[in-house]
Each structure stands twice: as structure tokens, then as C-alpha cells.
Amino acid sequence: MPRHLAEISALAMCMALPLWAGATYTRDEAVKIALEKSSDVRTAEEEVISANSQVDAGYGNALPSIDLSATVTRIFGLDDVETSHKITNAAKGMADSQDDNGHPNANAFDTQVVGPALDGFINQMSKQGYRWQSSVGLTATQVLYAQGKVGTGIEIAKAYKHVKEVNLENVKANVRYDVENAFDQLIYLDSAITILYESKNMLQENLNFVEQSLKSGLATELDLIRVQLSMDQLTSKINNTEKSRVLARNALLNTMGLEWDSEVQFQGDLRDPASGYTYPDTSMSNVKKRRKELVMLEASEEMLSKNIDIEEGGYKPTIALVGGLKYTNNKNHFYQWDAPDWDENINKYIALNLTMNLFNGMKTKEAVVQAKSNLRSTQIKKETAERGFRVQIESCANTLEDANSQIEIAKRQIDLAQKNYDLTNAAYKIGRETQLNLLSAENSLRTAKLDYMSAIVEWNKAYNALLQATGEY
Numbered sequence: 001m002p003r004h005l006a007e008i009s010a011l012a013m014c015m016a017l018p019l020w021a022g023a024t025y026t027r028d029e030a031v032k033i034a035l036e037k038s039s040d041v042r043t044a045e046e047e048v049i050s051a052n053s054q055v056d057a058g059y060g061n062a063l064p065s066i067d068l069s070a071t072v073t074r075i076f077g078l079d080d081v082e083t084s085h086k087i088t089n090a091a092k093g094m095a096d097s098q099d100d101n102g103h104p105n106a107n108a109f110d111t112q113v114v115g116p117a118l119d120g121f122i123n124q125m126s127k128q129g130y131r132w133q134s135s136v137g138l139t140a141t142q143v144l145y146a147q148g149k150v151g152t153g154i155e156i157a158k159a160y161k162h163v164k165e166v167n168l169e170n171v172k173a174n175v176r177y178d179v180e181n182a183f184d185q186l187i188y189l190d191s192a193i194t195i196l197y198e199s200k201n202m203l204q205e206n207l208n209f210v211e212q213s214l215k216s217g218l219a220t221e222l223d224l225i226r227v228q229l230s231m232d233q234l235t236s237k238i239n240n241t242e243k244s245r246v247l248a249r250n251a252l253l254n255t256m257g258l259e260w261d262s263e264v265q266f267q268g269d270l271r272d273p274a275s276g277y278t279y280p281d282t283s284m285s286n287v288k289k290r291r292k293e294l295v296m297l298e299a300s301e302e303m304l305s306k307n308i309d310i311e312e313g314g315y316k317p318t319i320a321l322v323g324g325l326k327y328t329n330n331k332n333h334f335y336q337w338d339a340p341d342w343d344e345n346i347n348k349y350i351a352l353n354l355t356m357n358l359f360n361g362m363k364t365k366e367a368v369v370q371a372k373s374n375l376r377s378t379q380i381k382k383e384t385a386e387r388g389f390r391v392q393i394e395s396c397a398n399t400l401e402d403a404n405s406q407i408e409i410a411k412r413q414i415d416l417a418q419k420n421y422d423l424t425n426a427a428y429k430i431g432r433e434t435q436l437n438l439l440s441a442e443n444s445l446r447t448a449k450l451d452y453m454s455a456i457v458e459w460n461k462a463y464n465a466l467l468q469a470t471g472e473y
Contacts, residue, residue, distance in 0.1 A: 023261060027183050027268035030256055034179045035172050037257030044168040051161035058154035064142040073133045080332045081129045130330035139324035147316035152309050159303035163296050170292035173473050175255070181461055182252040186266050188457040189245040192450055196238045199446040203231055206438065209429070223435045230439050273407055273459050280470040282393050284386075290471025291389060297382040304375040311371045314364030317356035324349055389469065396466040403459035410452035417441070417448035 025033070035041055143150065207227045213219035250260050271277060281287075288294055326347040327340050338345055357364065424441040427433035467473040 023263070024265045024267055025256075026266075027180065030183060030252065030266065031176050031179050033258065034175050034256040038175045038255065039257060040171050041168070041175055042257075044164070044171040047164045048161070048168050051157070051164040054157040055154065055161050058150070058157040061143075061150045061153060064140050067139045067141070069135075069137045069139070071135050074334075075131050075133065078129055078131045130332055132332065132334050132336075133328075133330045135326055135328045137324055137326040139322065142321045143318065144321055145317070145319040147313035147318070149310055149313050152306050152313075156303050156306045156310070159299050159306070163299045163303070166292050166295045166299065170296070173292070173468070177464060177468055177473055178255050179252065180464060182248065182255060183266060183268055184270060184457050184460045184464075186245065186248050186252065187268065187270055188453055189241060189248055191453050193238065193241050193245065195446065195449045195453070196234065196241060199442065200231070200234050200238065202442055203227065203234060206442070207231060210435070218431070219435075226435055226439060230443075270456055270460050271463060273404065273456070277463065280466050280472050282397065282466075282470055284390060287389060287393065287470050288386065291385075292471070293385055294382065294389075297378060297385060301375065301378050301382065304371065304378055308368060308371045308375065311364065311367040314357060314360070314367065317354055320353045320355075322351045322353050392469045393466070396462065396469045400459070400462040400466050403455065403462040406455040407452070407459055410448070410455040413448040414445075414452050417445040421445045 207224075210219050210224050210227050214221065214224055246262055249264050249266065250262075252266065253259065253261060253264060326349075328345055328347065329337055331337070340346055421441040421444070424433050424438050428435065428438045464473065
């Protein structure tokens with residue numbers, strides 16, 4: 001390889017670090033920071049946390065539900081209730097009452113069973129007339145059978161969690177892809193500025209030669225004006241490229257999740273196409289296993305399939321075991337409260353509840369239809385994605401092949417442009433070539449160098465794109 005081409009190739013492979021550089025990041029450091037601070041990555045991480053919580057919530061549905069309730073009711077329009085603390089008045093009255101012949105009006109069963117029961121009933125009825133009625137209850141509900149909703153719900157939550165975990169990995173891969181492409185662009189801009197300054201030095205030599213020739217009468221003022229115009233144009237291009245580099249640096253900082261910094265620097269290198277990098281595996285059977293988008297669609301397909309079972313459960317019964325304790329306190333005044341008594345004012349109960357919907361306006365039927373439709377939509381997306389990946393891989397492979405061809409063309413262009421400049425410059429100095437041809441030769445050499453660097457960067461982008469398309473990135 002000619003010396004001038006080797007220098008350009010080395011320049012394209014790395015970025016020189018100015019002595020005045022502020023904060024400096026290598027490629028690996030930039031990727032690492034982006035994976036930690038990128039808003040896309042942090043959002044995906046929060047989605048994983050939410051998905052983990054849904055799994056825990058699903059397991060919570062299998063555990064009993066315990067509820068505490070308290071009610072205070074004020075009923076208006078009632079007088080004070082006068083009650084006796086003795087609840088055996090009816091029984092005593094039965095035992096004491098006699099007929100005209102002195103015989104008891106009630107037998108032993110009436111006085112011992114019916115009487116107390118009647119007294120308790122009357123006492124409870126009288127309590128309904130209290131204007132202040134309060135209760136505190138503790139209820140425990142355990143679902144015994146819910147047509148698989150609990151277990152299936154947990155499976156769906158796990159599938160959703162898997163989707164979000166794969167999505168996080170996919171987001172990280174995309175962020176890394178964006179960072180590395182932006183990094184490659186910065187390498188191009190930094191190297192382009194170096195080439196432009198090198199061209200400026202060459203043009204300055206030409207300017208100095210014309211100024212000396214003008215003093216000796218060997219050049220005209222028009223020759224000087226032409227060189228000065230070329231110098232002004234080159235200086236303007238350098239300034240614009242430097243501004244573009246500042247914007248590109250901060251665009252990369254934004255991708256990394258960092259603040260604007262006009263002095264930031266990046267240091268790294270490009271892949272050298274001549275080093276013989278391994279060609280990505282384009283086998284579709286392997287691509288399907290690696291592409292995270294397909295993995296997410298397959299997990300979504302599993303999740304939506306189970307959701308059909310959930311919706312079909314609306315046709316089936318739900319059985320739950322319910323138990324509870326309830327303390328009641330009914331009084332004439334709010335400030336009057338009886339102490340809780342296990343036998344007197346605390347109700348204990350246990351129940352087996354069966355619930356089954358008989359008609360809900362076709363909601364269950366339509367929910368099943370929608371669930372099946374959502375599943376089919378995901379399956380169609382999966383089939384479309386597989387076909388799209390084939391097209392994407394073919395396109396990226398063609399782009400990489402074209403990039404290889406452009407590099408070879410750019411190499412030849414530099415060789416020819418360098419020879420043209422050397423011959424034209426030598427001829428110009430002895431008066432056998434015009435200044436316009438020399439300026440044109442210098443511009444052609446500069447353009448050839450920039451085109452070669454651009455071809456190297458485009459090859460790296462094409463290689464990255466093919467890695468991403470095959471799922472190897």
C-alpha cells in the first residue's frame with residue numbers, strides 16, 4: 001500500500017485527541033454510560049419492574065383476601081329505646097301465670113325453651129329501633145375454584161415479564177447500535193478536519209509560492225486572487241465541519257443520557273475492513289432464534305393464547321370460602337358503647353359461596369372473540385416480521401457488498417489524485433502547468449481522501465446493520 005494511502009487509512013481508524021480536550025470517553029465507556037443512563041433503557045427497566053410486580057400480584061390472588069369494614073349509621077325519627085337487661089321475663093311470666101283452678105298456664109318446655117327464645121327475639125327486635133347503629137367486621141375470602149383464572153393469570157404475568165425482559169435487552173442493543181454509529185460518525189468528522197487542515201497547509205505553500213512569484217514578476221495578481229479565494233473557501237469548510245463535530249458530539253452525549261458539553265472528546269477506532277472480519281450468520285433458522293423482536297412476539301402469542309382461557313372462564317362458576325367476625329353496637333347515643341363480648345355482640349360465620357354468570361349482555365362472548373382476534377393479529381405480525389427480516393438481511397448484505405466496492409474505488413481514486421497532484425505541482429513550479437489545474441488537483445486529492453474515509457465509515461455502518469439484522473449485534 002502506498003505511504004499516503006496508509007496514512008489516510010490509519011487516520012480513518014482512529015481519532016486524535018487534542019491537548020485541550022475536556023472530558024474524554026472511549027467507545028466502550030460511551031456504550032457503558034448509555035446503557036446505564038439512556039432514557040430508553042431506564043424506561044425499559046421500569047417496565048421490567050412493573051412486570052415483576054404483576055407476577056407477585058398474580059401469586060397474591062391465590063392467597064386469601066382479608067378485609068376490614070366499619071359502618072356507623074344514624075337513623076332519624078326514632079325515640080329512645082327502653083330495654084331491660086333481663087331477657088327471661090317471658091319465661092318467668094309463663095311460669096308464674098295460672099288458670100282459675102290454680103294450674104300453670106305453660107308447661108316445662110314452654111318455660112325453659114320457648115320463653116328464653118321469645119325473650120331473645122324480642123330483645124333483638126328492640127335493638128333495631130336504636131338511632132345509632134354501628135358495626136366493625138373482619139372478613140376472609142379464599143377462592144377455591146375460579147376456572148383457572150388465578151393460575152392462568154400467573155402464567156400470563158410470567159409471559160408478560162419475559163416480554164419486558166427481552167424488550168430491555170433489545171432496547172440495550174439498539175442503544176448500543178446508535179452509540180456506535182454516532183461514534184463512527186465522530187471519527188469521520190475528526191479525521192475529516194485533520195485532512196482539511198492538511199489541505200490548508202498544502203494550499204498555504206501554494207499561496208506563499210504565488211506571493212513570491214508575484215514579487216518577481218512570474219505570477220499575476222489574478223493568480224494570487226484565485227489562491228486566496230480557494231483558501232477562504234477551505235477555511236469556511238473547516239469552520240462548518242468543526243461546528244458539525246460539536247453538534248455530533250452532543251448528539252452522542254444526548255444518546256448517552258448526559259448533558260451538553262462543548263469540550264467533550266471521544267477517542268476510539270473503526271473496524272478495518274482489511275482485517276478480515278467474520279461475515280455474519282445469515283441462516284434464517286438461526287436468525288429467528290436470535291432476533292429479539294421474534295422472541296417478544298412469540299411470548300406475546302403465548303400470553304394472548306392464555307388470555308383466551310381467562311375470557312372463556314366467564315362461562316364457568318367461581319367458588320369461594322368466606323368467613324368472618326362482626327361486632328355490632330346499637331345505642332340511643334353515639335357515645336354509648338358496649339364492650340366486645342364473644343357471646344353477646346360478636347357474630348361468627350362461615351359460608352361457601354358459588355357465583356356463576358347466566359347473562360351479561362354477551363360481554364363474555366365478545367371478550368372471547370376479541371381475545372382470539374388479538375392472538376391472530378400477533379400471529380400475523382410474527383409472520384410478517386419473519387418475511388421482513390429476510391428482506392432486511394438481503395438489503396444489508398447488498399449494502400455491505402457495495403461498501404466493499406466503494407472502498408476499492410476510493411483507494412484507486414486517492415492513488416490517482418495523489419499522482420495527479422504531485423505531477424501538476426512539479427510542472428507548475430517550473431511554469432509548465434497552470435495555477436487553475438494545480439488548484440483543481442489539490443481539490444481532487446482532498447475530495448478523494450474524504451471519500452475514502454467516508455467509504456470506511458459507511459462500511460462500518462453497513463457491517464453493524466447486518467449484525468443487527470441477523471440478531472448478532
